[in-house]
Amino acid sequence: MSGEDDLSELERERRAKAARLAEEGLELFARRYEPRTRAREVLTRYAGLAVGEADEAATLRVAGRLVARREHGKAAFFTLRDGWDDIQLYANVDTLGRPSFDQLTSLDLGDIVGVQGHPFRTRRGELSVFVECWTLLSKSYRPLPEKWHGLQDRETRYRQRYADLISNPEVARQLAIRSRLISAMRSYLEERGFMEVETPILQPLPGGALARPFVTHHHALDVDLYLRIAPELYLKRLLVGGFDRIFEIGRNFRNEGISVVHNPEFTMMELYWAYVDYREIMELLENMLPSLARIVLGTTTLAVGPHQIELTPPWPRRTIDSLMRQYLGLSLDQMRADPGRARAELRGRSVEVEGRDTFAQLVDKALKHLVWPNVIQPTFAIDYPIELSPLAKSHPEDPLLVERFQATIAGREVANAFSELNDPLDQRRRFEEQARNKAAGDEEAMALDEDFLRALEYGMPPPAALGSGSTGWSCSSWESTPSGTSSFSPSCVPRSSESPCWAVPTEASSRSRQPRQPPKAARAFPDPSRRGWRCAHRPLGWCATIVAAKQGAIPLRAGIFLDHRARGQRRPAPAGLVIERR
RNA sequence: GCGCCCGUAGCUUAGUUGGUAGAGCAGGGGACUCUUAAUCCCAAGGUCGAAGGUUCGAAUCCUUCCGGGCGCACCA
Numbered sequence: 001m002s003g004e005d006d007l008s009e010l011e012r013e014r015r016a017k018a019a020r021l022a023e024e025g026l027e028l029f030a031r032r033y034e035p036r037t038r039a040r041e042v043l044t045r046y047a048g049l050a051v052g053e054a055d056e057a058a059t060l061r062v063a064g065r066l067v068a069r070r071e072h073g074k075a076a077f078f079t080l081r082d083g084w085d086d087i088q089l090y091a092n093v094d095t096l097g098r099p100s101f102d103q104l105t106s107l108d109l110g111d112i113v114g115v116q117g118h119p120f121r122t123r124r125g126e127l128s129v130f131v132e133c134w135t136l137l138s139k140s141y142r143p144l145p146e147k148w149h150g151l152q153d154r155e156t157r158y159r160q161r162y163a164d165l166i167s168n169p170e171v172a173r174q175l176a177i178r179s180r181l182i183s184a185m186r187s188y189l190e191e192r193g194f195m196e197v198e199t200p201i202l203q204p205l206p207g208g209a210l211a212r213p214f215v216t217h218h219h220a221l222d223v224d225l226y227l228r229i230a231p232e233l234y235l236k237r238l239l240v241g242g243f244d245r246i247f248e249i250g251r252n253f254r255n256e257g258i259s260v261v262h263n264p265e266f267t268m269m270e271l272y273w274a275y276v277d278y279r280e281i282m283e284l285l286e287n288m289l290p291s292l293a294r295i296v297l298g299t300t301t302l303a304v305g306p307h308q309i310e311l312t313p314p315w316p317r318r319t320i321d322s323l324m325r326q327y328l329g330l331s332l333d334q335m336r337a338d339p340g341r342a343r344a345e346l347r348g349r350s351v352e353v354e355g356r357d358t359f360a361q362l363v364d365k366a367l368k369h370l371v372w373p374n375v376i377q378p379t380f381a382i383d384y385p386i387e388l389s390p391l392a393k394s395h396p397e398d399p400l401l402v403e404r405f406q407a408t409i410a411g412r413e414v415a416n417a418f419s420e421l422n423d424p425l426d427q428r429r430r431f432e433e434q435a436r437n438k439a440a441g442d443e444e445a446m447a448l449d450e451d452f453l454r455a456l457e458y459g460m461p462p463p464a465a466l467g468s469g470s471t472g473w474s475c476s477s478w479e480s481t482p483s484g485t486s487s488f489s490p491s492c493v494p495r496s497s498e499s500p501c502w503a504v505p506t507e508a509s510s511r512s513r514q515p516r517q518p519p520k521a522a523r524a525f526p527d528p529s530r531r532g533w534r535c536a537h538r539p540l541g542w543c544a545t546i547v548a549a550k551q552g553a554i555p556l557r558a559g560i561f562l563d564h565r566a567r568g569q570r571r572p573a574p575a576g577l578v579i580e581r582r
Numbered sequence: 583g584c585g586c587c588c589g590u591a592g593c594u595u596a597g598u599u600g601g602u603a604g605a606g607c608a609g610g611g612g613a614c615u616c617u618u619a620a621u622c623c624c625a626a627g628g629u630c631g632a633a634g635g636u637u638c639g640a641a642u643c644c645u646u647c648c649g650g651g652c653g654c655a656c657c658a
Contacts (some may be wrong), residue, residue: 009627011590011607052616068618075615109608123616145592148619153593167593179640256657266658326656331590335645345615352654411658469658 010143015106018139026103028139033114036061039082046119046127053251060129062087063114063137065108065166068147076105080115084169084176084528088128092477095132104131109147110140147558177296180250184295185269188288194245194271199234201227201251205447208232208391209500212255214264227253232391232465233452235272236420237292239463244274269468274461277419281464284540285407285415286313288377304410306325307376315407317379319491320363324382327370332385336400337358342366360387372411375565384418391430392418393462415468422463424456 018028028423037060044127049055072360075092106225107113117132144167145151150162151167161318185195204223206213208230215224231248238246249269256264262285273280290311302309321332328335328345342355342362351369353362363385371381382405383395391403404418419425431453434446 070617070620071614072617072620073614075617077617077620088618090616094615122618124618126616126618128616143608144593146595148607149594151593153650154652156593164585211656231647252658254657263658268658416658467658 009252010278011141014139014143015139017106018141021103021106021136021139024103026136028136029138030114032134033061033063033135033137036063036114039064039080039085039087042087042119042129043127046121049119049121049127051121051125054118054130055281056118056120058118059116059132061114061118062129062192063112063115065112065140066109066473067144067166069105069109074101076101080129081115081166081169084172086169088122089131090120090122090128091115091131094132095130106135107136108140108143110142110144111136112138114412148348149539180389181292181298182267185288186249188291189271192245192284194247194273195243197235197243197248198245198250199228199238199248201253203228203234205449207446207449207452208234208478209252209254210446214219214253229254230268230467233449233469235270235465235569236460236463237452239272239274240458240460244461245272247271249299266469269466271466272420272463273465274355274463276464277462278382278405278417278464281417281466282315282317282382282405282407283313285417285466286311286315286378286380289409289414297457302410307410309377309410311378311409313358315380316381317382317405319377320367320381320385321383323371324363324366327365327374332363332400335362337387346370358387360385364389371435372408372413374411375408376410378407378409378414380407391421394422415466417464417466420463422456424453427456428453466518526553558565 022028039062042060042062046058047054062080062082065079066078067081068079068088070077074094078089078091079086080089085244091101091104092365106115111543114135114137114262115131116130116134117129117130120130121127141528145163151157151164156163156170157171165175190196200548202216202218202225204225206229208228209232211229213226213229215226217223218225229511230252231250235248247269249267251265253265271281271284290313293311300311300523301335302311324335325331327428328342328349330342330345336359339359339362342356342359343357346362346366349370351365353365357365367381377382382403383398383401384392384404386394386400386402386451389402389404392404395401395403402418404416407415407417408414421430428448431446431448435448491548515534
């Protein structure tokens with residue numbers, strides 16, 4: 001809790017008002033409000049009430065946050081927000097009595113209240129709850145963002161997702177859709193004989209995808225572990241063990257750039273199906289998505305931007321070769337044989353390419369810049385060149401192709417699948433290829449996983465697999481409103497004030513007094529020689545930078561943690577050392 | 583990493599060729615018993631991200647720093 005000095009005028013005003021209400025005998029933070037009816041249910045149950053009509057026999061109890069107030073002397077209207085549904089309240093002096101009415105109208109926007117009353121429809125036609133009595137459930141000490149424009153600032157919206165959700169209920173609705181989608185997907189797969197499994201997130205070797213991993217450390221074992229970049233290799237081990245239809249929905253972690261569609265931690269569904277190839281996976285997907293859409297949205301037609309997307313199967317299958325011919329004017333063979341010409345054709349279509357781009361990268365860029373933007377309706381792009389897909393099984397008719405598809409909807413890659421390699425010797429060769437790339441400086445190259453190869457050597461039934469990231473099947477492609485991100489809590493660059501902060505008392509402070517507000521968990525002082533730590537160096541405030549050292553290639557700085565009462569003094573008493581994560 | 587842009591009251595913002603800030607919402611006081619971005623009246627709220635510099639004078643121009651956003655690249 002900040003000291004009074006740090007509060008804005010508005011916050012002081014709210015605290016004073018809260019104290020006043022408490023004096024009048026109001027409990028500021030109640031325990032429960034039960035039974036209660038959700039706003040959504042009230043709105044549907046009484047949708048049939050005619051204008052001006054009231055159902056005085058009914059008693060409703062609704063609860064939520066006051067987000068707007070319209071006073072009319074001896075009457076008042078409120079907007080109560082319950083989740084992402086708003087319902088109007090009407091109160092007047094005649095029903096509540098003067099003291100209760102005055103208290104109600106003096107509440108702050110943002111306060112959470114419970115209200116008992118009956119439903120009626122106003123003369124202007126809005127279904128409302130006529131307040132007969134009310135209870136304060138939680139006092140809000142912070143003013144809400146602007147009621148009409150909502151919270152706009154992107155940074156604040158991501159960092160303070162709670163404020164965003166209060167202020168922009170559309171975001172809450174999108175997240176609820178996403179949640180229902182995942183739930184429906186689970187049921188759909190289970191009904192078709194797939195078993196949900198959980199595989200390690202902490203892995204001794206990161207594998208199954210080409211990406212930079214996050215590293216962490218197991219202290220008891222004194223070994224580095226990696227947060228998984230994909231569950232793939234562990235799911236395949238389960239296939240070896242005999243499970244023939246499995247899937248996992250969970251987080252993957254990739255140490256890459258952060259953007260609206262790329263969170264370093266993201267949810268992904270991976271599915272493995274033994275004894276089939278990518279054709280069955282295509283059928284599964286083109287049947288599953290419309291089915292989920294019907295459950296979650298009640299329709300198989302989606303509005304995405306200006307486009308109407310129809311999910312009904314079958315979706316067209318287009319080979320990469322035919323897509324290249326159509327959009328680039330070159331076949332795959334031509335591109336492979338003459339990358340220079342492919343580069344020229346791409347440049348001619350104003351796609352930026354670099355001289356060192358390989359055949360695989362050129363195909364990738366052509367897909368991304370020329371093909372996907374033009375493929376609006378659900379489509380399977382199939383039969384990728386082998387250079388793009390080191391883990392896929394080769395095509396029976398063309399050794400330079402693999403059995404792989406990507407499903408795209410409205411130009412977005414929704415899923416990626418292939419018939420999986422199950423020859424351990426072949427797999428070993430491809431790992432070794434990756435090892436050479438690693439040696440050549442490719443940070444994303446896959447590590448050779450001996451245990452995984454051993455599993456394959458026992459024999460894995462031929463499987464096909466599907467991977468689908470949540471950005472593909474969440475709001476942006478399922479709903480027309482772009483809400484920024486599909487994540488409940490988007491990752492942000494940590495702020496110095498939000499970074500994990502540890503402090504240990506120094507001699508000086510243990511002799512004097514502890515700072516009034518030491519950072520929480522001020523217990524351990526992590527070894528500063530470990531990567532990724534740096535000093536907090538806020539210029540004047542809680543700490544001051546005292547040294548800048550260099551440890552290996554990592555610049556390190558440690559700081560003195562000051563008792564904040566000592567601010568402004570010439571020689572403040574150091575209360576501890578502070579370091580902060582980069 | 584590279585490029586472009588931004589930072590003004592709790593929120594949403596205006597600010598002209600440089601003359602030390604003007605609104606709306608929210609908050610305070612008052613009026614109003616069916617409003618819905620309610621309305622009307624009154625008053626209050628700002629070291630214009632920070633520090634330097636140029637200038638008689640800086641929110642505005644310059645430099646540095648801090649915080650952030652958006653493209654591109656990598657990728658889901």
